[in-house]
Amino acid sequence: MNYVIEPLLLNKELEDSTPDIVASGESGWLIIELTMNSGSKELKLTKYLSIDPRFLPLHGLYSQDAPPDVISSRLSFIEDGPYGQLVVRDKLEVTKEEFIVNQQLRTSLKTMRSIDLKRLPSIPIAFLPEMRADEIRIGLIDTVMQLFKPGNEGKGIAQIVDDGLERLSDSVSITARVRLRDKVKTEMNGLVKGVLKGYLIFDGNEGVYRSTDKFKQHPKTMERIALALREWAGIGPQKTLDSFSD
Numbered sequence: 001m002n003y004v005i006e007p008l009l010l011n012k013e014l015e016d017s018t019p020d021i022v023a024s025g026e027s028g029w030l031i032i033e034l035t036m037n038s039g040s041k042e043l044k045l046t047k048y049l050s051i052d053p054r055f056l057p058l059h060g061l062y063s064q065d066a067p068p069d070v071i072s073s074r075l076s077f078i079e080d081g082p083y084g085q086l087v088v089r090d091k092l093e094v095t096k097e098e099f100i101v102n103q104q105l106r107t108s109l110k111t112m113r114s115i116d117l118k119r120l121p122s123i124p125i126a127f128l129p130e131m132r133a134d135e136i137r138i139g140l141i142d143t144v145m146q147l148f149k150p151g152n153e154g155k156g157i158a159q160i161v162d163d164g165l166e167r168l169s170d171s172v173s174i175t176a177r178v179r180l181r182d183k184v185k186t187e188m189n190g191l192v193k194g195v196l197k198g199y200l201i202f203d204g205n206e207g208v209y210r211s212t213d214k215f216k217q218h219p220k221t222m223e224r225i226a227l228a229l230r231e232w233a234g235i236g237p238q239k240t241l242d243s244f245s246d
Contacts, residue, residue: 006130006175008175009056018176020032022068029061029069030102031068038078040081045080049067053066070083073085073086073087083099091117092112092113092117093113094109094110097110126140126165127139127161134234136183148222154206155210164184
């Protein structure tokens with residue numbers, strides 16, 4: 001299946017929805033609701049069933065003529081009605097798979113049940129479309145530190161977002177990408193005017209954020225910038241990123 005993150009889709013009454021993940025292939029299509037909310041998502045999942053599949057090709061997805069399978073994904077089980085549910089913590093748990101119509105999908109998920117998620121490799125994704133400001137700040141730390149490395153000529157908002165989305169970049173809808181760029185731009189401008197004032201600027205001629213001439217490559221300076229960024233992101237001072245002094 002190909003997939004898209006937060007595509008704008010409509011039902012036959014032209015009411016819009018932006019599901020977290022929509023995937024489509026020859027065997028059928030799937031909508032996944034990702035949530036950490038403790039409330040039931042049954043009403044939202046039911047609404048997804050009315051999405052008109054004729055809009056799928058607009059997002060580069062395989063065309064369909066039947067309703068989707070709809071499942072929720074959580075960190076712990078919450079009653080979400082007659083829909084399949086994935087619980088993703090130390091092990092992958094699959095519940096209510098009997099409500100999944102697509103036989104191939106149901107069989108695959110049952111095969112993956114109890115897989116040890118702790119053994120999966122880490123994925124270097126810094127941003128997701130739904131992130132709050134505090135989460136975006138944490139995701140920006142490594143990117144901003146890179147702007148102070150020797151020879152770095154700066155990065156624009158589009159590049160910062162694409163780098164942060166990593167392998168998800170091509171699968172994020174245009175609408176979600178624009179919202180994310182606006183959020184990242186707000187936080188970067190806050191750094192320029194706030195804790196990194198004088199050290200980080202936005203170069204309007206080049207359209208990039210870069211370090212200033214005031215910055216001199218020195219382990220102590222890099223350490224202070226790293227500490228300031230961690231405090232700004234709300235995760236407290238900690239001596240890290242010493243490798244940037246190499």
